[in-house]
Amino acid sequence: MIELRAVSKWFGAFRALDAVSLRVEPGRLVALLGPSGSGKTTLLRILAGLEAPDAGSVWLDGAEATHLPTRQRGIGFVFQHYALFRHMSVADNVAFGLTVRRGRDRPAKAEIARRVADLLELVQLSGLAGRYPSQLSGGQRQRVALARALAVEPRFLLLDEPFGALDAQVRKELRRWLRRLHDELGLTGVFVTHDQEEALEVADEVVVMNQGRIEQAGSPTAIYDTPASPFVYGFLGHVTALPCRVAAGRVVVAGVALRVEAPDGDATAFVRPRDVRIAPPGPGRPAGAVLGQIARVGPLVRCELRLPDGTLLDAEAERDGFEPLGLGRGAAVALALRRVHLFVGASGPWPAEPD
Ligand SMILES: Nc1ncnc2c1ncn2[C@@H]1O[C@H](COP(=O)(O)OP(=O)(O)OP(=O)(O)O)[C@@H](O)[C@H]1O
Numbered sequence: 001m002i003e004l005r006a007v008s009k010w011f012g013a014f015r016a017l018d019a020v021s022l023r024v025e026p027g028r029l030v031a032l033l034g035p036s037g038s039g040k041t042t043l044l045r046i047l048a049g050l051e052a053p054d055a056g057s058v059w060l061d062g063a064e065a066t067h068l069p070t071r072q073r074g075i076g077f078v079f080q081h082y083a084l085f086r087h088m089s090v091a092d093n094v095a096f097g098l099t100v101r102r103g104r105d106r107p108a109k110a111e112i113a114r115r116v117a118d119l120l121e122l123v124q125l126s127g128l129a130g131r132y133p134s135q136l137s138g139g140q141r142q143r144v145a146l147a148r149a150l151a152v153e154p155r156f157l158l159l160d161e162p163f164g165a166l167d168a169q170v171r172k173e174l175r176r177w178l179r180r181l182h183d184e185l186g187l188t189g190v191f192v193t194h195d196q197e198e199a200l201e202v203a204d205e206v207v208v209m210n211q212g213r214i215e216q217a218g219s220p221t222a223i224y225d226t227p228a229s230p231f232v233y234g235f236l237g238h239v240t241a242l243p244c245r246v247a248a249g250r251v252v253v254a255g256v257a258l259r260v261e262a263p264d265g266d267a268t269a270f271v272r273p274r275d276v277r278i279a280p281p282g283p284g285r286p287a288g289a290v291l292g293q294i295a296r297v298g299p300l301v302r303c304e305l306r307l308p309d310g311t312l313l314d315a316e317a318e319r320d321g322f323e324p325l326g327l328g329r330g331a332a333v334a335l336a337l338r339r340v341h342l343f344v345g346a347s348g349p350w351p352a353e354p355d
Pocket of ligand 1: 011014016034035036037038039040041042043194
């Protein structure tokens, strides 16, 4: 188990971490998600023992590890720019952590060779043991880096934007592969990302960070379905924030009347494109917006809707459902909202439903 208790870290007058507490249960894979500068890397470096906290403590499997040197923590890590040794073959890179061991800790040559072969098979690079890093693709290099981190049989795996520098397709493949690998090995892991899709897809638990604090921690579905703050909503992306006003349990969002059990006051409604339904106006379905740009992306249609006050609202629909409506740019449309969350000041999220 990995645990941080009220960890703070200052760089001069700047507080990079503010009393962060976090618990990663054995065998779980946790994603630290947040914008640049939110403290993710600092947190990971403190876990790895590369940085010491100014306050608070680090616990590994129930024992305090705050001041334990990195090599005694049972940790393997892969950093985005943690380059491989260029003058060493793939096999030698993977073997590195074992060959530098001293005395009785160092396995016999044959044992090292066997372990390297096993690891290369695990990361699906068996045929490339004799190559040099310059002869590998970016994705292959990251897998070698991972094999190297695993060579010392760590209990914990820390990954800092492991796939950050790779193109979208390779990233997708590698993150699925990482998930499978993690399950096979039963490690406890933490990885840093600023890619919300990566976090939601790969992790058992997502920890959203903002300005050195944890904004929300929970399962990917909990984070996605009930973002705890406007920040989390905004950070997960693809959302329109609309100012509105709650009065006596009622609120009008994008011209649509909703019921909500929130206190009265000025509020912000968060509406995801998938939760906006559009249809041609008709009886009981007054026109509420005008269609702006329409983009067809594979099976989906993304549209921009202009509300009467000039505000833009994004909507997304299946093309199969949208095309038969015969709606084009400039058409007046009726709106319905499926799911909306409100924040009244800092209070929320308040689910709002059609009245
Ligand atoms: N050694 C340092 N000296 C001074 N400031 C630092 C140092 N390391 C980090 N910081 C600052 O602490 C803050 C948090 O940095 P950190 O690298 O943890 O953020 P991050 O969330 O990992 O960001 P990114 O996604 O850009 O890597 C940043 O504002 C950074 O500039």
